[in-house]
Amino acid sequence: MTAVEGPDAVAGEAGRVLDGRVALVTGSSRGIGAAIAIRFAKAGARVVVHGRDPQAVEAVRGRIVGDSGDAVGILADLTHGDEVKRLRAECEAQAGPVDVLVTNAGGSPVPPGPIEDITEEAWRASVDANLTATFLTIRTFLPGMKARGCGCVVTMSSAAARRPHPGSPVAYAAAKAAIELLTKDLAAQAGPSGVRAVCIAPETILTERNQQQIPADVQERLRMTHPIQRLGTPEDVAEAALFLASDAASWISGVVIDVAGGSVLV
Numbered sequence: 094m095t096a097v098e099g100p101d102a103v104a105g106e107a108g109r110v111l112d113g114r115v116a117l118v119t120g121s122s123r124g125i126g127a128a129i130a131i132r133f134a135k136a137g138a139r140v141v142v143h144g145r146d147p148q149a150v151e152a153v154r155g156r157i158v159g160d161s162g163d164a165v166g167i168l169a170d171l172t173h174g175d176e177v178k179r180l181r182a183e184c185e186a187q188a189g190p191v192d193v194l195v196t197n198a199g200g201s202p203v204p205p206g207p208i209e210d211i212t213e214e215a216w217r218a219s220v221d222a223n224l225t226a227t228f229l230t231i232r233t234f235l236p237g238m239k240a241r242g243c244g245c246v247v248t249m250s251s252a253a254a255r256r257p258h259p260g261s262p263v264a265y266a267a268a269k270a271a272i273e274l275l276t277k278d279l280a281a282q283a284g285p286s287g288v289r290a291v292c293i294a295p296e297t298i299l300t301e302r303n304q305q306q307i308p309a310d311v312q313e314r315l316r317m318t319h320p321i322q323r324l325g326t327p328e329d330v331a332e333a334a335l336f337l338a339s340d341a342a343s344w345i346s347g348v349v350i351d352v353a354g355g356s357v358l359v
């Protein structure tokens with residue numbers, strides 16, 4: 094029987110599909126973003142690890158460097174345009190111009206609930222943390238990519254954006270749905286300049302946070318809602334991101350990829 098090759102097995106010379114590229118993964122101090130940063134570094138990229146928590150950023154950077162990868166760590170709050178401008182300047186000074194931009198930072202600051210109970214503050218917080226942060230990041234890094242005539246932007250949506258669901262906070266879901274449209278518009282606008290844009294929409298991913306916060310019985314119930322009967326891992330998303338960011342996907346732009354175990358079918 095032939096053994097199935099995992100990321101470590103394919104990360105030899107042949108697996109270095111991002112050799113020579115600089116990749117910024119926003120929100121890579123933990124969770125899905127950390128898995129993407131680690132995977133991209135294994136594929137040869139110089140990775141910018143980003144977040145707001147200095148210890149968490151340094152832990153991921155240290156792990157990559159300890160594994161013979163190339164990484165720098167930069168802090169910034171992406172809901173402020175000035176901070177994003179500084180992030181770009183520091184990326185270019187410490188790592189070089191960004192070839193691959195993964196706008197992963199985000200999340201839901203509020204729980205699900207009826208629309209009429211959502212406060213204006215909670216709505217704005219969800220839109221800011223997801224849509225506005227993604228817009229500000231793309232707006233800041235796109236001119237460099239267009240000027241160099243190449244680049245790839247991978248944005249992060251969610252299964253929550255793919256259909257209404259009582260378990261999804263609608264402010265978060267609506268912000269993520271807008272990110273999907275923003276990605277398609279970006280692909281249409283920037284394609285002629287050699288820049289691709291794609292979006293990933295994951296279902297529930299077993300990040301450390303979700304493993305701690307989602308009770309075991311709920312995890313089991315969720316597992317059974319997926320035709321592929323397991324929950325996703327950060328590494329599942331990282332493998333999709335790596336393929337989409339690589340030249341193997343050079344003819345793919347303007348699409349949303351559900352990394353969701355088939356759950357969008359049911």
Ligand SMILES: NC(=O)c1ccc[n+]([C@@H]2O[C@H](COP(=O)([O-])OP(=O)(O)OC[C@H]3O[C@@H](n4cnc5c(N)ncnc54)[C@H](OP(=O)(O)O)[C@@H]3O)[C@@H](O)[C@H]2O)c1
Nearest residue numbers: 120121122124125144145146170171198199200251297298
């Ligand atoms: N986990 C899931 O089940 C799931 C499913 C679908 C979609 N997603 C999406 O996938 C992405 C990652 O999710 P995750 O579960 O891995 O999240 P997570 O563990 O909560 O990590 C979020 C990351 O984003 C950063 N971040 C958040 N807001 C930021 C801001 N305003 N400025 C700068 N950095 C910010 C955090 O930085 P610090 O912690 O350093 O502050 C952290 O690195 C999010 O966009 C999320 O909506 C997740």
